[in-house]
Structure formats: structure tokens, C-alpha cells
Amino acid sequence: MSAAGDRLQDTARRSALALPDVSHGRPFTPRLDVYKVAGRVFLIVTDDPDEQIITVKCEPEHARAHVHAHASITPGRYLDKRHWITLGPGPGITRSLVTDAVEDSYDLVVERLPRRDRPRAR
Numbered sequence: 001m002s003a004a005g006d007r008l009q010d011t012a013r014r015s016a017l018a019l020p021d022v023s024h025g026r027p028f029t030p031r032l033d034v035y036k037v038a039g040r041v042f043l044i045v046t047d048d049p050d051e052q053i054i055t056v057k058c059e060p061e062h063a064r065a066h067v068h069a070h071a072s073i074t075p076g077r078y079l080d081k082r083h084w085i086t087l088g089p090g091p092g093i094t095r096s097l098v099t100d101a102v103e104d105s106y107d108l109v110v111e112r113l114p115r116r117d118r119p120r121a122r
Helices: 005-017 060-069 095-111
Strands: 022-025 032-037 040-046 054-057 073-075 084-087
Touching: 005 022, 005 032, 005 040, 005 054, 005 095, 032 095, 040 095, 054 095, 060 073, 060 084, 084 095
Parallel strands: none
Antiparallel strands: 022 032, 032 040, 040 054, 054 084, 073 084
16 A cells, blocks of 8 residues: 555654654754754655655665665655655555665664664664
């Protein structure tokens, strides 16, 4: 079952907030909800009803595969297009895919943190 935009965004938010030591705010604009771990961004969720998307960090090889496999996944908007992808509602964008993308993004950020700054294991 494909996730509609509002459900895609809600799923991403719930997935992010279930992870250890996550903070969120709106540091850039009132329409961008930014999720961080140890001060590093791993998820951006738009609140624009005309653009229901999320953006996550992704390994370049996986990013290319996702973009190739799904029409509604594109290189990250406004970010490094090799290391970020943007997901919008569409065929094949499931709750499971969104949750996995958020968790993978979080894990990528955490594994690059100094050990002292990493959250306790989940």
C-alpha cells in the first residue's frame, strides 16, 4: 500500500521520534521540520500541503538505486544530491520504506559521530 503525503510525513515523524536522543525544531523556515541527533540533521519534513515530502541522508549507492526504482524518490532537494534523497507520495512508497529510510539516515549520522557523542544503542 502506497503512503499518501500526510501519512508519509507522519510516519517519518513517528519513526524519527522513536529513536534515541532525537531533537527537532524549525531552524530554517516554519515549513521545514528538522530532526537531529547530536546536533546533526538526518531528516527534514515539509509542512507545505502542496509539497508533501521528506528528505533523508542515504549512502550514494542506495540513493541511486532508490531513485532508479521509484519515480517519487529524487536526489535530495537543496542538499548534497549524492548523499540525500527526497521521498514523495507515490507508487511503492510504503510505510515500511519510509521507516527504513528514516532509520537508515539516523544510523548513517550516528556512525559518523565520535563515540562519546553517540546515543545509547537502540
